[in-house]
Amino acid sequence: MKTDQDARPAGRGLRQSMSDLHSWVGLLLGWVLYAMFLTGTVSYFKDELSQWMRPELPAQIQVPDPAVVAQRIADELGTVAPGSPQWSLRLPDARNNSVYAFWRTAGAAPGQRAFGEGNFDAATGRTVTSRGTLGGDFFYRFHFQFHYMPVVWGRWIAGIAAMFMLVAIVSGVITHKKIFTDFFTFRWGRGQRSWLDAHNALSVFGLPFHAMITYTGLVTLMALYMPWGERAAIRTAAERQQLTAELSAFIQPGKPSGETAPLASVEDMVRQAQERWGRDNVGRVTATHAGDAAARVAVARGDGGRVSMSPQYLEFEGSTGRLLAVHEGVGAAAETRGVLYALHLGRFSDSVTRWLYFLVSLAGTAMVGTGLVMWIVKRRQKLPDPERPHVGFRVVERLNIAGIAGLSVAMTAFLWANRLLPVTLADRANWEIHGFFIVWALTLLHAVLRPAKKAWVEQLWLAAALLALLPVLNAVTTPRPFWHSLGAGDRVFAGMDAMCWALAGLHAALAVRTQRHQPKPRPARKPVREPVNGAVLREG
Amino acid sequence: MTSMAGWGRRFGPLVSRMAAALFGGYALAALASVAALALPMSKPQAVLTGQMAGFAVYAGAVIWVFAVRSARRAWAGLLVVAAPLLVAAWPVW
Structure with a gap:
């Protein structure tokens, strides 16, 4: 009988196993995680977004008693x-x-x-x-239960994705032996190396946050994911009452x-x-x-x-x-849960802490995004014929474009729909959401039809343009343009406009970099790869 | 038939590991969350402790499954941890 030694050559180290685990776990639900991370990140400003999306309500300068x-x-x-x-x-x-x-x-x-x-x-x-709108609650709800499906299904998918994320974080840390030295290493303009360094820096910088946000995310819905103890122990109405009162x-x-x-x-x-x-x-x-x-x-x-x-x-x-x-x-235990829950939602924050939450969470989004891109960059160098990549490669490449650049376009389109759809439209709040998904689907179609690099650049520019012009659209369609908001001390509207321009700048910078990028010719490789530390080096 | 057998030899252990990680890991986490009821604390606190700890158990199990040398060891490890948890969980289940 054959011994159970798997497909792994003997002597492949722990780090290589963890590296493989990290690659595949990260890839499999990477796009879902990216979308959860980005919509979750903007949800730190959910209330402000909701205010912006209901421009008929006047700015609240003072909180009423x-x-x-x-x-x-x-x-x-x-x-x-x-x-x-x-x-x-x-x-x-x-x-x-x-x-x-x-x-x-x-x-x-x-x-x-x-x-x-x-x-x-x-x-x-x-x-x-x-106007009828779900406001910032759409992104908030989407980030843990998605849309067009029963809420419970969405929450299970989000839970599985979060569990994958947790595994990706742990395996990523094990993979990464020189975790702190590498944090100070950055090799600009070196293709795969730069992507790796960016991915590492973003991950290590925010590591405590990423681990915290993933674990606490699971905790927010743990009664759904882990009902077994509750089912075994809580049997009477009085016991149920006791548990509820703790939560x-x-x-x-x-x-x-x-x-x-x-x-x-x-x-x-x-x-x-x-x-x-x-x-x-x-x-x-x-x-x-x-x-x-x-x-x-x-x-x-x-x-x-x-x-x-x-x-x-x-x-x-x-x-x-x-x-x-x-x-x-x-x-x-209930207090511990309360603390973990609060850490996830960040509602205790003053505005400085809230901005910090937003920025670190954005770094987490970028961590997932750079990881997805790196999967492609790493494998492109090893393609037998770069002009004709295999199907799996093409699928990942296209999904990356629509999942990353396309999501920016779709989220901004949601805000455009808020300003453009007629106020009298029946079922208006839902049409804003349909608009988001229609535009997202179109970005996928575009990503499939266009050459990959062109698709990236075009979608990034489109996102930049939509973001940059959103304050203009707001000025035309509401009586609350930027200069008015500034003068009136309306922090929500002025801040929203400024944020759109900052994000437009970010997308434009990414577009320019992508446009200028010249993939390095494949480095000449020795026909037989040398074993490193006794292991067969399978990746990059 | 031979090609199927070949496929099984090649991917069987990997599929076995994936099952051990996804389902074995969840089962172990669920078991741990029930075993937490044996802790010396009130029922609601024990329930919540088990729920919160479950995800760490799950993540640890997945890492274990892919860290060890063979699929068989992966399953064996899960079972070794499951045994005492089962003993703790038995009275309340």
Whole structure:
């Protein structure tokens, strides 16, 4: 019987195995990871993007008093969602100029839509009148559940991709023996070497962040990915309640009494929370069975001031406004989870930390991107006939173009669609999203039809042009052009315009470099490769 | 038939390793997350500890599977770790 010695020649080291693992794990879901990384990166400015995509809502120069706003929206919800078993509203803060609320619909029959949601004007309490759009939430949701598929499928795909990423990170570190010396090595204009150095520098520089963001990403959805312990241990309703209380400040509706009793002053409840956590650090108000004698209200702490998302909230009796309980701590494991969760979302950040998050995350995106490009660059030198690469090579090459340059084009097109689609269009919010995917599909078609280098350059230039002209489009289609935003101190709109130009510059620089790039002629190789350290050197 | 056998000899161990990494690794992680219930802490905390640790176990298992010399050793290693976890998980399952 043959011994189980695999296809690997004896003596191939650990590093070579890890290098292969890194290459293939990285390649297989590389495009998915790139898209997750880039859309996740821009999601650090999700609230700002949402503001930009609803230009009808005026800039919020000062945050209104959350206590007053809470009362106003609670009153409105009494009209919009009467008898709702549970509603919850997110109070406005420095990054939000509207109040998002969702509610369970009272007495929804099975199969009926059981939830409603809306954005409300903090000043008037009415539903905001702005164009239909998902805003920055589209990129945010896409980065962990994609689109055009059941949410659970998308989340599983994202989980598998994140697990691949984790393996790629660990195997990448093992592969890389001189991890810190190489960080200071950069060989410009040396083809594959430069790509390798760029990939290494981006990876090592952000290594703690990349490892953290991948692991914490898995943690955010761990109840879906690892349900087994929960299934084995949590069997009764009381146990379920205990677990939920460790994770979330959303109080769950019990049974209504059937006796009507108006909700006590929500403003007073929020005032008590403000005394505890600060005027602008109250996150959300959740009420169950508002209007019933059994109503309860939870006022939760905001995200500022601590790096944890573990639930902290005040619980009130709805009909009297009496403070029932102060929930200020959870168990050690739940607190650990809260910290990991908060590290992923970065909502605790002030603006400096937020920009740092954005930049390091962008470096992570570039790490995945350079890794994908390197796969091609490495293999191009070894092609028997560079004019006629094999099918696998061509597939990867084209997917790289559409997956990297094409995604920039498609994401910018999404923002263009936000300004160009008629406000009266039916199902408008979805058409913005369809626009994103149509444009992305077109970039793939373009990448297949054009010679690879031309396709790269053309798509990079297209992305640069779309980004550079977006502020112009904004100036033409809204009354909030750049000079006006600057003068009015509108940081969101002015910042968005400036960001578009910076990213346009980045894409233009990449286009110019790609255009100038001359692939080196294949280095003459010895017919028989010399073994290195007893191993057969199979790669580059 | 011979070509299929040849294919099997050539790629069998690799396919076996991939299965060990993808499914064996997940099974080990799932088992570890249940075994965590044996830890001396309240049920919700143990559940969360198991869930959080599971991904590290999974990643470690995948690295192990591709680091060792043969597919057989890869599976053997997973089983060796699984045995004590199974003992810990047994009473609660």
